[in-house]
Amino acid sequence: MPTIDTVWSARDTNPGDIDAALRAALSQIHHENTGYVPARVLNLICIVDKAYAGEVANRLRRVGRYHPSRTIVCSVEPGRTKLDAVATIAAPSEVRHGDIGLLRETVVVEVGDQHLQHLDRIVDPLVVTDLLTCVWSPHGHPEAVDSLLDLAQIVLIDSVDEPHPNDAIHRARELSKKVYVVDLAWLRSTPWRERIAATFDPEHLRPDLRTISSVTIRHHPDSAAAALLLIGWLASRLEWRTTPLMQGRSVWEGSAHARRQDVKIRLEPDPTLGVRGLAGLTLETASGRHFSLDRGPGGLRARYRHKRGTEREWTVLGASRGESGILGEGIRQALLRDPTYGPALEAAETLLP
Amino acid sequence: MTIQPLHETPDNPLIAGLERLPVHPTTLVIFGATGDLARRKLLPAIYNLAHEGALPERFNLIGSSRSDMSDEAFATQAAEAIRQFSRREPDETVLKELLANVRYVSGTFDQDGVYDHIKVGLDAFDEQAGQPLNRAFYLSTAPEFFPIIVGQLGAHGLTHHDGAEVRAVIEKPFGTTLAEARELNHRVLSVFDEKQVFRIDHYLGKETVQNVMAFRFANGLFEPVWNRNYIDRVEITAAEDLGIGTRAGYYDNAGALRDLVQNHMLQLLCHVAMEPPVHFEADEIRDEKVKVLRSVIKPTADTVDDIAVRAQYGPGTVGGDSVPGYLQEEGVPPDSNTETYAAIRLEIDNWRWAGVPFYLRTGKRLARKVTEIAITLKPVPHLAFQQDGSVGVRPNQLILTMQPNEGVSLSLGAKIPGSRMRIRPVNMEFLYGTSFMSQSPEAYERLILDAMRGDATLFTRNDEVEAQWEICDPIVSKWEAMPGPLPQYEAGTQGPAEADRLLEGDAHWRAI
Numbered sequence: 001m002p003t004i005d006t007v008w009s010a011r012d013t014n015p016g017d018i019d020a021a022l023r024a025a026l027s028q029i030h031h032e033n034t035g036y037v038p039a040r041v042l043n044l045i046c047i048v049d050k051a052y053a054g055e056v057a058n059r060l061r062r063v064g065r066y067h068p069s070r071t072i073v074c075s076v077e078p079g080r081t082k083l084d085a086v087a088t089i090a091a092p093s094e095v096r097h098g099d100i101g102l103l104r105e106t107v108v109v110e111v112g113d114q115h116l117q118h119l120d121r122i123v124d125p126l127v128v129t130d131l132l133t134c135v136w137s138p139h140g141h142p143e144a145v146d147s148l149l150d151l152a153q154i155v156l157i158d159s160v161d162e163p164h165p166n167d168a169i170h171r172a173r174e175l176s177k178k179v180y181v182v183d184l185a186w187l188r189s190t191p192w193r194e195r196i197a198a199t200f201d202p203e204h205l206r207p208d209l210r211t212i213s214s215v216t217i218r219h220h221p222d223s224a225a226a227a228l229l230l231i232g233w234l235a236s237r238l239e240w241r242t243t244p245l246m247q248g249r250s251v252w253e254g255s256a257h258a259r260r261q262d263v264k265i266r267l268e269p270d271p272t273l274g275v276r277g278l279a280g281l282t283l284e285t286a287s288g289r290h291f292s293l294d295r296g297p298g299g300l301r302a303r304y305r306h307k308r309g310t311e312r313e314w315t316v317l318g319a320s321r322g323e324s325g326i327l328g329e330g331i332r333q334a335l336l337r338d339p340t341y342g343p344a345l346e347a348a349e350t351l352l353p
Numbered sequence: 354m355t356i357q358p359l360h361e362t363p364d365n366p367l368i369a370g371l372e373r374l375p376v377h378p379t380t381l382v383i384f385g386a387t388g389d390l391a392r393r394k395l396l397p398a399i400y401n402l403a404h405e406g407a408l409p410e411r412f413n414l415i416g417s418s419r420s421d422m423s424d425e426a427f428a429t430q431a432a433e434a435i436r437q438f439s440r441r442e443p444d445e446t447v448l449k450e451l452l453a454n455v456r457y458v459s460g461t462f463d464q465d466g467v468y469d470h471i472k473v474g475l476d477a478f479d480e481q482a483g484q485p486l487n488r489a490f491y492l493s494t495a496p497e498f499f500p501i502i503v504g505q506l507g508a509h510g511l512t513h514h515d516g517a518e519v520r521a522v523i524e525k526p527f528g529t530t531l532a533e534a535r536e537l538n539h540r541v542l543s544v545f546d547e548k549q550v551f552r553i554d555h556y557l558g559k560e561t562v563q564n565v566m567a568f569r570f571a572n573g574l575f576e577p578v579w580n581r582n583y584i585d586r587v588e589i590t591a592a593e594d595l596g597i598g599t600r601a602g603y604y605d606n607a608g609a610l611r612d613l614v615q616n617h618m619l620q621l622l623c624h625v626a627m628e629p630p631v632h633f634e635a636d637e638i639r640d641e642k643v644k645v646l647r648s649v650i651k652p653t654a655d656t657v658d659d660i661a662v663r664a665q666y667g668p669g670t671v672g673g674d675s676v677p678g679y680l681q682e683e684g685v686p687p688d689s690n691t692e693t694y695a696a697i698r699l700e701i702d703n704w705r706w707a708g709v710p711f712y713l714r715t716g717k718r719l720a721r722k723v724t725e726i727a728i729t730l731k732p733v734p735h736l737a738f739q740q741d742g743s744v745g746v747r748p749n750q751l752i753l754t755m756q757p758n759e760g761v762s763l764s765l766g767a768k769i770p771g772s773r774m775r776i777r778p779v780n781m782e783f784l785y786g787t788s789f790m791s792q793s794p795e796a797y798e799r800l801i802l803d804a805m806r807g808d809a810t811l812f813t814r815n816d817e818v819e820a821q822w823e824i825c826d827p828i829v830s831k832w833e834a835m836p837g838p839l840p841q842y843e844a845g846t847q848g849p850a851e852a853d854r855l856l857e858g859d860a861h862w863r864a865i
Contacts, residue, residue: 037784037787038787039786039787039788040787040788041787041788041789069787098721098757098758099757099758100758100784100786100787102786102787190371191406193367193371194371194373194375194406195410196367197365197367197368197371197375198375198376198409198410199410200365200367201365201367201368201375201377202377202484206364206365209365209366209367234367237366237367237369238366238367297446297450298444298446298447298449298450298451299406299447299450302410304483310483312481312482312483314410314411314482315450316406316410317403317404317406317408317412317447317450317451318403318404318405318406318447319404319405319406319444319446319447320444336372338370339369339370340369340370341370
């Protein structure tokens with residue numbers, strides 16, 4: 001939707017001046033047209049390297065309808081000592097009489113690395129009080145995230161961003177003890193979790209959950225953390241006792257202990273997968289059922305085989321959300337609470353070699 | 354938050370935390386599959402559910418209608434309808450997969466062959482899946498076919514299916530009189546159990562309507578004043594600025610009372626007046642709504658003139674354009690006695706609401722499009738302030754707006770800045786759009802999914818429909834027996850002056 005932007009900028013400024021400028025601009029825009037009202041949903045604090053700020057801005061522009069209402073971008077430039085800021089209020093260019101036009105505010109503050117340890121002192125005056133505040137730091141800067149943990153209720157992470165899955169799981173665990181964590185790697189697995197749950201939902205198939213004897217998860221070579229979260233979810237929901245997996249050159253293998261039998265676990269990279277996340281999974285039960293899901297056109301391709309010879313294939317419909325859709329979903333999830341992520345993460349940690 | 358361990362949840366432990374609960378594999382049969390509703394609403398809704406991965410993991414579609422065409426031709430027609438009316442641009446790979454196995458059965462709904470063919474299709478899908486699939490029959494036809502279709506489904510043994518659920522979704526209108534509604538209920542319930550029947554009132558699928566319950570029952574602030582001690586009157590308005598458009602054939606047989614009051618507006622009344630349910634479960638909510646409907650003092654032939662007003666729009670100006678009156682609209686008989694405006698005053702004879710008038714009004718070609726519930730509180734018992742030189746203190750009014758901008762507004766008295774203590778009303782306004790990022794899903798998406806899942810919370814129960822008709826039927830009967838012409842109101846205005854006589858005391862209608 002085309003917007004009219006009201007822009008304020010200042011060099012060598014301070015948070016009080018930025019806040020005052022935002023208030024004045026909001027008041028003036030509303031005064032000019034009472035149909036313009038500020039959205040009040042979520043504060044999103046993004047900590048980004050200045051060199052990649054444009055890329056992150058593009059990602060945020062493409063999240064579709066799930067915009068935070070106030071975005072505060074802390075653009076980190078090594079060596080910078082003063083704060084520069086640009087505040088933009090975007091208003092829909094057309095508001096019909098009697099309708100409302102939602103205003104969205106973006107503040108870009110140029111900070112130096114010396115500011116990161118106490119970033120809360122800069123950001124606190126800029127967040128809208130009483131709204132939930134989410135922190136997203138896609139380029140690292142853990143010290144900046146840590147400084148904001150008293151201010152924020154949610155931290156948005158992507159566990160597959162960490163080069164090593166062990167670090168990813170440990171960091172997510174550490175954060176989740178302090179705030180609510182929305183993990184994009186977890187959200188990418190939602191359709192998979194929904195389909196596994198649906199497969200075993202008919203009452204006559206629920207007992208089979210206790211007879212799962214083998215799970216193989218195929219993942220993008222950089223997304224072992226996503227596979228760990230998925231197996232952690234199964235383990236936590238089905239009360240498997242877990243022990244560390246063995247790490248081969250690329251495959252992770254091991255077993256968990258269900259009440260009735262051991263469950264073989266295998267996490268294997270699929271180099272043919274062009275996007276991050278999961279490529280497929282296969283579940284086998286002691287009763288001889290063999291169920292697999294793989295990415296396919298128009299959704300997930302499901303295959304079912306029974307040791308007695310029955311074999312079926314079908315497509316579970318669903319469109320790909322794309323990476324921008326996943327980020328949008330992450331922002332939406334910041335306002336919700338998924339009680340199963342924490343236990344899945346905890347179980348995943350016990351599987352780490 | 355704690356997660357219940359497996360041994361305490363005999364249900365599927367994998368569904369905890371999932372936003373979308375599994376829907377069991379289903380074959381959906383749409384009767385009237387080439388009709389306007391199917392093309393504009395149902396097929397696009399099904400596509401959007403597929404797009405979001407919300408359909409059952411195995412989903413099949415069978416369309417049935419009078420037009421003669423092949424499966425492929427129906428799939429092509431359905432794809433075109435989806436491309437034209439979907440709220441999002443379709444992903445062609447998902448669309449192709451969705452319609453890959455679609456089947457079509459042509460014929461009139463009284464023909465045995467239609468049901469034989471449908472059964473063949475249903476059985477084939479079961480065979481393909483290697484399991485009995487749930488079956489949902491969606492009756493999206495003209496209402497005169499409802500009893501015929503349910504009768505044929507019963508006669509062909511299609512109302513039950515071993516090892517799976519069978520459900521019937523029935524569009525509105527559910528009867529056009531009390532007698533018809535009872536007869537239809539009788540026919541439906543002679544072949545289906547009530548728990549298999551899902552009577553659509555798409556209004557209930559709207560987030561805005563569900564929000565009325567959230568507003569009342571999730572906020573402790575309002576409950577203490579939500580009764581006859583504090584509330585002076587309740588006004589429910591569903592106004593449209595448009596005329597009947599191309600719907601003369603339907604509308605002239607229905608009229609405003611049947612079109613909106615008997616179903617949607619009485620549902621809004623129920624949401625305002627019902628007691629809090631103990632649990633948010635279908636039958637508990639519907640029990641509470643039925644209690645409200647049964648507590649409404651029923652109109653009689655003698656009281657209709659006192660509590661109900663009808664009128665037709667005449668020529669006028671809307672948004673600067675001249676528009677014809679109802680009788681000049683294409684397809685409307687020049688001597689039509691059908692009301693395009695209806696206003697009624699109801700009273701709920703129970704402990705909470707006795708003596709509080711509920712005003713319901715709806716009309717076409719009114720000043721603007723708005724659906725809202727206005728709750729006017731009683732005035733303060735004593736005022737110490739001088740009011741000279743100001744609008745003065747008005748009773749607080751709480752407005753729940755469903756459209757165009759969903760929100761809540763509360764009028765308050767506030768001091769006018771200056772040296773004197775003068776008061777004027779101001780509004781404290783909350784707009785849902787400012788606080789939620791997501792767009793509401795189409796009502797039909799929610800309703801189709803709920804019906805396939807077997808959740809009847811947002812559907813109307815048999816006794817609820819009949820209780821609604823018990824309120825409206827005496828008015829319909831009296832009006833049908835009375836000759837025209839009807840009072841006229843100028844298009845683009847607030848409605849007929851005659852509606853003022855329904856108001857008690859010094860009340861006046863809230864401006865549309």
